[in-house]
Amino acid sequence: MIRNNPAPSSAYAVEGHALVKTFGKFRAVDGIDIAVPAGSIYGILGPNGAGKTTLLRTLLGIIDPDEGHRRLLGDDVPLRQARAIGYLPEERGLYPSMKAAEAIAFMGALRGLPIKVGRERARAMLTEHGMGASVDKPIRQLSKGMAQTVQLFGTIVHEPKLIVLDEPFSGLDAINQGKLETLIRDQARRGVTILFSTHVIAHAERLCERIAIVAGGQIRFEGSVSEARDKLRPQVRLRTRASDGSWRRALPAETLAADGAWHFDLPDEGIEPLLRALLDGQAGIESLSIERPGLHDAFVSIAGAAAARQMQGAEEELAG
Amino acid sequence: MSQILRAALVIARRDFSAVIFSKTFILFLLGPLFPVVIGMAFGGLGEKITTESLRPTVGLAMAADDAARMEHAHDMLAARVGAANLPRLQRAPPSDPRSLLTRPDTRFIAIVSGTIDKPVLTGKAGDLAMLEGDINLLASAAVAGEQLPHVRVAKQLVTASAGAEAQSRLLTGRAAQVLIFLLTMLLAGMVLSNLVEEKTNKVIEILAAAVPIDSVFLGKLIAMLGMSFVGIAFWGAGVVFGVRIFAGPDIAPPTPAVGWPIFLLLGGIYFTMAYALLGSLFLGIGAQAATVREVQTLNMPVTMAQMGVFFFATYAVDHMGSAPEIAAILFPFSSPFAMIARAAQDAALWPHIVAIIWQAIWVAAIIRLGVGLFRRHVLKSGQGSSRKLFRRRSAPAS
Numbered sequence: 253m254i255r256n257n258p259a260p261s262s263a264y265a266v267e268g269h270a271l272v273k274t275f276g277k278f279r280a281v282d283g284i285d286i287a288v289p290a291g292s293i294y295g296i297l298g299p300n301g302a303g304k305t306t307l308l309r310t311l312l313g314i315i316d317p318d319e320g321h322r323r324l325l326g327d328d329v330p331l332r333q334a335r336a337i338g339y340l341p342e343e344r345g346l347y348p349s350m351k352a353a354e355a356i357a358f359m360g361a362l363r364g365l366p367i368k369v370g371r372e373r374a375r376a377m378l379t380e381h382g383m384g385a386s387v388d389k390p391i392r393q394l395s396k397g398m399a400q401t402v403q404l405f406g407t408i409v410h411e412p413k414l415i416v417l418d419e420p421f422s423g424l425d426a427i428n429q430g431k432l433e434t435l436i437r438d439q440a441r442r443g444v445t446i447l448f449s450t451h452v453i454a455h456a457e458r459l460c461e462r463i464a465i466v467a468g469g470q471i472r473f474e475g476s477v478s479e480a481r482d483k484l485r486p487q488v489r490l491r492t493r494a495s496d497g498s499w500r501r502a503l504p505a506e507t508l509a510a511d512g513a514w515h516f517d518l519p520d521e522g523i524e525p526l527l528r529a530l531l532d533g534q535a536g537i538e539s540l541s542i543e544r545p546g547l548h549d550a551f552v553s554i555a556g557a558a559a560a561r562q563m564q565g566a567e568e569e570l571a572g
Numbered sequence: 573m574s575q576i577l578r579a580a581l582v583i584a585r586r587d588f589s590a591v592i593f594s595k596t597f598i599l600f601l602l603g604p605l606f607p608v609v610i611g612m613a614f615g616g617l618g619e620k621i622t623t624e625s626l627r628p629t630v631g632l633a634m635a636a637d638d639a640a641r642m643e644h645a646h647d648m649l650a651a652r653v654g655a656a657n658l659p660r661l662q663r664a665p666p667s668d669p670r671s672l673l674t675r676p677d678t679r680f681i682a683i684v685s686g687t688i689d690k691p692v693l694t695g696k697a698g699d700l701a702m703l704e705g706d707i708n709l710l711a712s713a714a715v716a717g718e719q720l721p722h723v724r725v726a727k728q729l730v731t732a733s734a735g736a737e738a739q740s741r742l743l744t745g746r747a748a749q750v751l752i753f754l755l756t757m758l759l760a761g762m763v764l765s766n767l768v769e770e771k772t773n774k775v776i777e778i779l780a781a782a783v784p785i786d787s788v789f790l791g792k793l794i795a796m797l798g799m800s801f802v803g804i805a806f807w808g809a810g811v812v813f814g815v816r817i818f819a820g821p822d823i824a825p826p827t828p829a830v831g832w833p834i835f836l837l838l839g840g841i842y843f844t845m846a847y848a849l850l851g852s853l854f855l856g857i858g859a860q861a862a863t864v865r866e867v868q869t870l871n872m873p874v875t876m877a878q879m880g881v882f883f884f885a886t887y888a889v890d891h892m893g894s895a896p897e898i899a900a901i902l903f904p905f906s907s908p909f910a911m912i913a914r915a916a917q918d919a920a921l922w923p924h925i926v927a928i929i930w931q932a933i934w935v936a937a938i939i940r941l942g943v944g945l946f947r948r949h950v951l952k953s954g955q956g957s958s959r960k961l962f963r964r965r966s967a968p969a970s
Contacts, residue, residue: 345774
């Protein structure tokens with residue numbers, strides 16, 4: 253577990269220190285330290301059951317931690333900052349009989365936005381996103397995707413400084429996932445801090461400036477995507493015409509042979525000594541590539557293969 | 573506090589609109605008519621049964637002349653005290669009273685035989701005890717015949733009668749109690765299921781993240797209270813209209829001890845308090861329930877508890893200043909009922925100020941308790957949250 257002591261609050265929109273939350277004997281959040289830089293897009297990655305939702309709920313003040321403390325926008329009491337926060341929970345919730353614009357305005361009003369202003373903004377948002385015809389439709393008459401969009405607009409209608417999204421891509425088709433990514437980037441460009449949880453690595457890789465990898469209620473990694481990928485050495489993939497020779501001694505001891513190619517980590521001394529040995533030993537290089545590991549590989553390395561398999565399963569399910 | 577109130581009003585506005593603009597609200601408005609209509613129908617029927625069918629019928633197994641004199645005496649007395657207060661008389665064949673009563677087709681509960689000078693009443697012990705006085709009276713009147721003295725009372729009019737006033741005030745107090753009880757009973761059941769909607773629709777997570785849970789509870793109570801005032805305005809207008817139509821404009825209901833304006837004001841306050849006390853309790857209890865089925869299961873004990881509180885307060889009305897009345901005033905849930913009855917009978921106002929403050933403190937305490945339980949058992953916040961009131965759920969980690 254990585255523990256980084258949060259810096260002064262002005263630099264961080266969200267801070268949690270030594271957070272613990274238990275349900276009976278189960279430690280859903282097990283001593284987590286987290287600091288989300290203000291104005292960043294920050295992703296919390298982890299398989300189902302890793303503790304992501306509990307961590308977000310604890311940070312937001314929906315539940316209190318058993319141990320540790322948290323600060324949102326510099327305030328120890330998250331509810332005091334409710335007007336500056338937008339939250340999209342994992343389990344989407346809307347009143348089915350409420351009209352779309354009214355639902356958005358209501359969510360804004362909960363966070364201090366005057367209801368009239370909320371209604372005007374809701375109409376504008378829905379119209380801008382091609383849902384003008386649904387403004388006065390009850391939620392129960394909307395498709396699932398449209399209802400999720402309404403809820404998302406309700407999350408941002410009051411123009412929060414911090415947006416917390418719990419599994420925001422869950423249940424969205426590819427087109428709407430793309431729209432959501434665009435919306436997240438737009439909000440971030442306006443200086444809004446985005447904190448979201450996901451079990452889909454691709455979204456985090458595309459969007460996040462910083463990530464935390466959570467497994468078993470603990471943060472296993474915290475840093476930038478690049479830093480996560482740097483946890484692993486670049487992978488060398490080599491195809492040779494010759495199958496044996498003196499050049500074999502130049503390959504690292506952990507080299508694997510698979511699919512007619514040699515796979516190994518880039519040696520500490522770089523590629524040049526190896527190349528020289530291959531040429532001198534007349535290995536007959538057919539192809540040689542050096543690939544930087546993806547976030548998925550980093551995740552496997554950090555969170556473990558079991559967690560990665562679970563994440564992959566979820567991704568395939570989402571894609572399917 | 574202002575944040576709690578502001579958020580509560582947002583939630584109240586949503587709930588109020590959702591109910592008022594729903595098609596089922598018309599049923600809510602018309603709902604109280606059903607028991608009234610049923611009550612009138614069964615009341616009328618009951619009265620008919622009481623006056624016609626259930627009046628005991630006594631057989632006259634006497635000589636025809638004596639039987640005729642008994643019937644004449646019955647008619648004379650019925651004209652003065654009302655037929656409903658006398659047993660019905662019907663001629664029976666002059667035979668052995670015992671054998672008459674054992675016949676399978678007999679409708680008599682007792683038989684008068686002998687003569688009007690020496691009448692003999694035959695029947696079961698209980699019936700004899702019940703009828704003895706009436707038959708004595710009827711036989712005496714029959715013997716007196718047209719000579720039955722008819723003394724007329726002289727009437728002396730007074731403008732005030734302490735005894736009558738006390739009686740009418742007692743009735744006013746009782747009526748106010750019943751009215752407040754019926755209103756709170758109607759609403760409390762609805763409050764019980766109020767948070768199930770948010771839990772079913774998963775809106776509770778959004779509310780809990782945006783506003784204090786206190787606001788959610790308070791908002792729901794305010795919404796239901798607002799709704800009930802719409803109902804009261806509607807029903808009240810209907811009652812006033814009905815009274816004007818059927819009883820005329822000059823009807824003067826007995827004036828309560830504190831006077832009508834203050835009594836009505838106190839009635840509104842005590843209704844609000846009774847509703848807030850029971851509503852906050854039921855909201856807290858209902859909030860623990862995860863499904864409508866669980867709420868339905870809770871309905872029975874909750875209704876029984878309400879009835880118990882009401883009967884306690886009703887008992888206290890007749891015992892002003894007694895230990896039961898003070899207990900009913902101190903016990904928060906019966907306090908509004910006991911105090912409105914006191915307002916009808918006692919002109920002192922300071923006890924009401926004290927009682928309202930006392931009740932308000934309990935409302936706040938019960939809401940806090942409900943919120944605490946909700947956060948602990950439903951949101952699973954705070955320590956020791958593994959114990960659930962109604963069911964065991966899996967730990968809600970992401």
